[in-house]
Amino acid sequence: MADSAAEARIDQALVARVLAGNDRRAFEQLLRRHQGLVRAQLRRLVHGDHAAADDLAQETFLLAWRKLGQFRGDARFATWLYRIAYSCFLQAYRKKSWHEESADDEIIHQLTAPSHTNDLHVDLERAMQRLSPAEQTVLLHCVQLGLSHEEAAYVLTMPVGTVKSHALRGKAKLKLWLAPWSDAVNEEQA
Amino acid sequence: MNHSDDSIEMLLRRQFEGHVADDGFTERVMESIPARRRRAAWPIWTGVTLGIAACGWCIADLPHTPWRNALDGAMSTGTMAALFAAAGISLLACCWALAEADDR
Incomplete structure (x- = not known):
């Protein structure tokens, strides 16, 4: 601080x-x-x-x-x-829509990197892509860039309550989709 | 925040590439930024002064203007209307200034 x-x-x-x-x-x-x-x-x-x-x-x-x-x-x-x-x-x-490109990228990943399908980080990246754009953006600012909910609300010009609900929903979805990896996640955290 | 939320946050932070190395980016931007021009204040103040002088000159010789009545202590309908109009404009200007301050 x-x-x-x-x-x-x-x-x-x-x-x-x-x-x-x-x-x-x-x-x-x-x-x-x-x-x-x-x-x-x-x-x-x-x-x-x-x-x-x-x-x-x-x-x-x-x-x-x-x-x-x-x-x-x-x-x-x-x-x-x-x-x-x-x-x-x-x-x-x-x-210009980056979403169209990201869909193409997804196909390329599937075609060129079959040996990495067990990689937790590849799955995390794919799970992130499946989140709604608002959830991805809120998680980027609140978790990855380390902003508070109030700061993220200022950056994204969203009400603070909306930022909090997108963050909660995004994390809940990731937790659900990455549930098979829970042991590996705990090992990484340890 | 529970344990699994912590795990997801930790994974997201690890996945983030973080700070990008400069690699000449700063130099490229500095070459492209234009010189900052200071906006001169004198045209605004000259305009305001000329405007006030022109208004004063126009209404100074009129015998029954509301402001002249007000100066003479006679609160005519025209004087009251002019005062309400001035108060209304001031109130609107205050609201606008407050709204602008909120936006910043």
């Missing part, structure tokens, strides 16, 4: 430097600090299309540069960036 408060103070100081003196180097530091997780978020959202994810990440940071004056510090800077990134993804999503 103390670490995240210190990180937030560093981000605030860098934002203030950019706004006060049009300091490109301060923005570069912000970019270096946050590009890794923003690109990881987008890679998951576009189902592993790295080039598309990087294009969206670039668009995200350009928008952040233009709109930095609107950052009030109510949310963490990282959360603000995730929100811009998610909004860029949604705009691109309306033009």
Whole structure:
């Protein structure tokens, strides 16, 4: 908690430097600090299309540069960036469906990797693909990116109650589908 | 949160690739960002001042304007209407400002 408060103070100081003196180097530091997780978020959202994810990440940071004056510090800077990134993804999503591609990917997995069918992580990936887009997105933000329900609600522009119910439903489905793996899961956890 | 929820969360975290290495991404973005232009405040304030001066000039010589009646202490129907209109506009501006603040 103390670490995240210190990180937030560093981000605030860098934002203030950019706004006060049009300091490109301060923005570069912000970019270096946050590009890794923003690109990881987008890679998951576009189902592993790295080039598309990087294009969206670039668009995200350009928008952040233009709109930095609107950052009030109510949310963490990282959360603000995730929100811009998610909004860029949604705009691109309306033009191009990654779901169609993911269906193709599923077929390719089945054709080329029969020897991995016993792999828990392959099954987890497939189980994730079977979740609804909203459940996948909520689990990505709440569990994998480690946001609180309130932060995820801010990023996804959803009510907090909806975020919680998608998270619960998503985890319940995964638990059901991965039930045959429960021993292996417990071994991994140990 | 129960034990199996913990297991699913642990699996999901392990499956997530996490932080992506920079590999020149920062340089590419920094090359593409445009110079930030400061928006000058003087055109807005010049416009506001000219607008107020023009309004004042237009109504200054009119003998029966509501504001002149108000200054003379005569609360005519026109004066009351002008005051209600001003109060209504102020209230709407406050609501708008509050809604904008909520959105941020």
